Amino acid sequence: MRVLALGDSLTAGYGLPEGEGFVPVLQDWLEDKGYSAEVVNAGVSGDTTAGGLARLDWALSSEPDAAIVALGGNDLLRGIDPTASRANLDGILSRLREEGIEVLLVGLEAPGNYGAAFQQAFDEMYPALAAEHDALHEVSFLGPLTAELPMQEARARYLQADGIHPNAEGVEVIVDALGPRVAELVERVEPGS
Numbered sequence: 001m002r003v004l005a006l007g008d009s010l011t012a013g014y015g016l017p018e019g020e021g022f023v024p025v026l027q028d029w030l031e032d033k034g035y036s037a038e039v040v041n042a043g044v045s046g047d048t049t050a051g052g053l054a055r056l057d058w059a060l061s062s063e064p065d066a067a068i069v070a071l072g073g074n075d076l077l078r079g080i081d082p083t084a085s086r087a088n089l090d091g092i093l094s095r096l097r098e099e100g101i102e103v104l105l106v107g108l109e110a111p112g113n114y115g116a117a118f119q120q121a122f123d124e125m126y127p128a129l130a131a132e133h134d135a136l137h138e139v140s141f142l143g144p145l146t147a148e149l150p151m152q153e154a155r156a157r158y159l160q161a162d163g164i165h166p167n168a169e170g171v172e173v174i175v176d177a178l179g180p181r182v183a184e185l186v187e188r189v190e191p192g193s
Contacts, residue, residue: 001037001190003182004064004101006052006092010141011043011070013171015160020168022175029179030186037186040064048074049088056095065189067096068182070106070141072122079114082121089125093133102188103135104181108142136185144177145170 013021107126
């Protein structure tokens with residue numbers, strides 16, 4: 001079975017040696033847990049939700065059975081209206097549903113620098129879309145990094161020098177947290193696998 005990882009630099013493994021990014025570490029995690037799923041890296045650094053929607057046909061050429069959709073970080077960095085981001089994610093999820101592909105939608109949490117209304121609209125779009133499309137939902141791709149450490153300490157320990165992308169240790173923490181959700185996704189496609 002094939003799991004498409006549709007995302008941006010966080011999915012692509014930006015700044016990390018081959019084998020230490022999100023997709024290969026997740027692949028190893030699944031194999032260690034006895035799942036025979038191939039994870040396809042469709043992460044493109046700098047990609048927005050609009051970019052993800054635009055390249056969906058290309059991503060689907062791998063003929064996935066399931067998909068992890070982890071987009072929105074670059075929309076946040078550029079201050080793109082959450083209404084546009086939501087429409088793009090809705091387009092992606094609608095197409096995946098049409099194709100019979102099970103989905104895990106992984107969100108991000110907006111900082112407050114664009115104002116409370118932006119933050120609320122951004123944060124609410126992920127759970128709302130997951131509910132509308134019967135997709136699994138995980139609140140935040142980067143959330144596991146601050147689950148047990150204060151923000152400053154987590155940044156210093158788990159992020160690369162740019163303060164945005166996880167280092168190898170950070171990726172391990174993220175995969176340990178998201179792995180069970182991906183296993184749940186795999187089980188939706190192949191119960192008992």
